[in-house]
Amino acid sequence: MSSPTVDHRKAVEQVLHYLKSAPECGILYGNHGHTRIECFSDSDWTGCKEDRRSTSGYCVFIGGNLVSWKNKTQNVVSRSSVEAEYRAMAKSVCEIIWVYQLLDEIGIKVSVLAKLWCDNQAAIHIASNLVFHERTKHVEIDCHFIREKIQQGLISSGYVETREQLGDIFTKALNGIRINYLCNKLGMINIYNPT
Template identity: 65%
Template sequence: MASPTVAQWEALEHILYYLKGSPGRGLLYTDYGHTKIECFCDADHAGSKATRRSTTGYCVFVGGNLISWRSKKQGIVSKSSAEAEYRAMSQSVQEIVWVLQLMKEIGITTVLPAKLWCDNKAALHIASNSVFHERTKHIEIDCHFIRDKIKENVVSTGHVRSDDQLADLLTKALNGTRVEYLCNKLGMTNIYAPT
């Protein structure tokens, strides 16, 4: 903020334009008759031009309703897109475990396993393959708790097409049409929209 650039000013204008155009936008919660937990996770490999760190994004649904989401730059530089996605999966599983514990504490039973959707087949393979390969040694051991949660039937993984990846909204710069599509998929409604 001490010395903003033109690019930062343009980014601010985009944010303000979005906010001005959507004063009535919010989440509408609906009873879909189930308490299944689903999570969409994504990462942009080396998306930061300054640090080359990736950004993790995830959104968690309970009973078909969006209840938790996050977008955060990863703490270290990932050497591959699979590593960046696997780290995003790790953060997502931590959030799923937290949501499961919260649901248990407030007395709501959930259907297990929770579904973790990812669009990177290599990261899904690393998570489901119990054989430790030489090529995966650079991923920290603490990230491999995903495998434990799969074995414990807390989480199951699944592939989602990149076009259907809801977490793209949290990790990538998108155009207005794509943003509108993803906002609708996340359950966002505009109370001022004509009916």
């Protein structure tokens, strides 16, 4: 916002065009019979062609309902796809902690570990296995708080296949079929369709 360019204007126009062409899209929240917290974390390694920075993206579900999502360019250039994914996981864990605190403040106790899904097995191993840390000295020390949160019993990490990675919609350019599939998985529906 501080120094917009023509490219920024084009991006805003694309977003507005999408919103204008899809007024029927919405998210319906329902009771899915549980209060589990799940987060899908993803990144695109060196996705920005100008500065080669990666984009982190995540989406958080409570009880099967999408409640939070974000994508943001990472602050530093990642030297590997694992590092980019790990940084995305770190941002996701921050959001999970915030969700836990919010639920606690409104009187909802969550007794089940939050599940952090990632499609990069090496990043998952780094988070849960101390042996891998020697290979990742170039990753900032504060990113390793993911392992601490796993040890504290706040989260558990899990592998999700790339085709089921809901975070892709926040980090990658996708075709229409893939976008429709992911929007459906995120809970987006046509609010004008009769049920």
